[in-house]
Amino acid sequence: MNARLPFALALSAGLVLIQQQILLRQPPRLAALSQQPIHSGSAALDLRFSRPMDHTSVSTDSRVVPALSHRWLGTNNPLRLVMDPGEAITEPVQLELAGEDLRQKRMVTQTWWWEPRPWLVVTRQVEGGEQLQLLDHDGHWRPLSPVWKQITKLTPIGNGRGVAMVSSDGEAREKIWLRHLKRQSLAQQRQLLQPPQPEQLELLAEKEVLFGHLSSNLNGDLLLQTGGFFPGSERLELIKANGQRQSLNQVSSGPMELIPSGGGLVVPLYDSLSLRPLVDNGRPAQALPGNRELGAFCAASGRAVLIRHWPDYRRSIELVIPGLAPRQLWVGEQAVLGVACDGNGERIWAVLGQWSGDRGIHSILLLNGEGTPLKQQPLAPWSMKGGTPVQFDPVSRQLLMTVIQPNKRDSHPALMDAQSLEWRRILAVDVGESQWLSP
The missing domain is CATH 2.60.40.1220 (Immunoglobulin-like)
Known part of the structure; x- marks a missing residue:
């Protein structure tokens, strides 16, 4: 037995060497x-x-x-x-x-x-209530959820693998759901490219809640901020991309947002805006004093656009660059209804609103990273629906908004050229909200 051991070891080493040579020749x-x-x-x-x-x-x-x-x-x-x-x-x-x-x-x-282009997802008005639907690139609408009385929140998961939403029964009782999606944006044959395919519909909160706020980052993590029907029932939970759940202990004065790259969240307080890590690292939190709210992340650069509310009722738009004081880009008496930015924070779009008589007049302003106005265009006869975002897609160079017309109840997804600020397309479907879903 002992005499055979050296021979066996030499044979094994020889086989490994032969295998390595074969692999190197391939x-x-x-x-x-x-x-x-x-x-x-x-x-x-x-x-x-x-x-x-x-x-x-x-x-x-x-x-x-x-x-x-x-x-x-x-x-x-x-x-x-x-x-x-x-x-x-x-x-x-x-x-x-x-x-x-x-x-x-x-x-x-x-x-x-x-297929690098994002998908358009909306909460669409249908018979019996609202339904989450996806528009494919051939112009077909695909249902992604059951029909509920109302869908009050819509949050695409940052890695494109799902859409989180909050359904309501119309009587202040809400449930939080996650529709898992299978991505098929890469294939060795063109005909195998397909829109995201619906998979499991997961109920994220077992009990009905009074309100639910959702946020996701590019890693695919999801933040659940919920409040129940009794004092002290507020909950903050992080659902990681791998399904693991983590309870967080964080007090805020409003909705919190995950930063795109992961590892932290933006926390609004009554007198400041704070950036805090998801895991306590012993360092003091970074904070900006004043009445500020997060407008948009410029994901590729770590920059962000803030909206600041001043005591004299003016608003300003600020660009936050890591390590530097906020840079004021615009200040005025108009309401700032929504902002978006490109990945590097070199182009910033802002929807501004003011009142004339009994109706609001909205316009869109394009600024560069120094605050120089590059172009401004009225949205008339349309205006942006309150509480919905404006989003920039760098792939198609388009802005996405949800718009309405004066004295009409229907609201529609609207696509705008990000450079010329001209409408490209306004879809003839009645929706509650529209957003981009990453491929």
């Missing part, structure tokens, strides 16, 4: 392809290979169809493909991936199809 291959939510461009993919690749070879030999401006980032493995901002993507992108590894062995060319 061409490199693409091991993983995934969409990257935080990036400096309009859309991005992360590519991981079986072996370190030559960056220049991959960049030169791979093709993007249509020929959109793009960049390859990274040293050798993994690499990131970033679509440059400024050019709208109006159709699925075809990728022909090729190149050599560091040993100059060529990868077999692979063809992939990628």
Whole structure:
């Protein structure tokens, strides 16, 4: 037995060496392809290979169809493909991936199809109440929920894997739901690209609540802020992307928001706005004094846009850059109904409102990161529905709003060109709210 042991060990080592040589002689291959939510461009993919690749070879030999401006980032493995901002993507992108590894062995060319455009989700008015629906890129509406009396909140999950919502029975009793979705935005054949497919409908809060506020980050975490029918029944819970739940102990004066990159949340207080970590790290919280509210995150840069309310009833729009004092971009007596920004915080859109007689007049203002007005356009004959957001999509270069007309009850999803501020399309469906869902 002892005489055979050295022979067995030598044989095993030889087999491992032979296997290594066989693997080294094989061409490199693409091991993983995934969409990257935080990036400096309009859309991005992360590519991981079986072996370190030559960056220049991959960049030169791979093709993007249509020929959109793009960049390859990274040293050798993994690499990131970033679509440059400024050019709208109006159709699925075809990728022909090729190149050599560091040993100059060529990868077999692979063809992939990628759908980087977001999906439009709405709470649509239907017979019997409201229903969550998704509009696919062929113009078809797809139901994602049962019909409830009312849907009071709509929050797409940041990684595109679901939509959270709050349903109401019309008598101040609410339930919180999560519709899980299966993403199919990457495929090796174009016909296999499909809109998100509905999966499990999960009830997130077992008991009915008096109110529910939801927030999500790009990691796919979901924050539940709820209040019951009795004093002291308020709850704050974090549901992580993997399904784990964590109770949080945090007091606020209003709705809290998760920061896009994860790890923290924005907490409104009566005299300030505070940025706090989800896990106590022993450091003092960062706070901005004054009556401020969060307007929008500029996810790629860590910047944010705030709306400040002054004692003399003026409002101002501020850009917050990490490590610097807030930069005031605009101040005036008009109401700031909603704001949006691009990923770098270099373009900021604000919907402003003022009253003329018995009706509100709304306009949209485009500013740069220094506060210089670039363009302003009236929304007439439309106005933005109160309590709904304005959102920017860097892929299609569009703004999304929910709009209404004076003396009419119907409200509609509306798409606007982010540069010219001209309407592209106003959909002829009656909705409560409309938002983007990441692919």
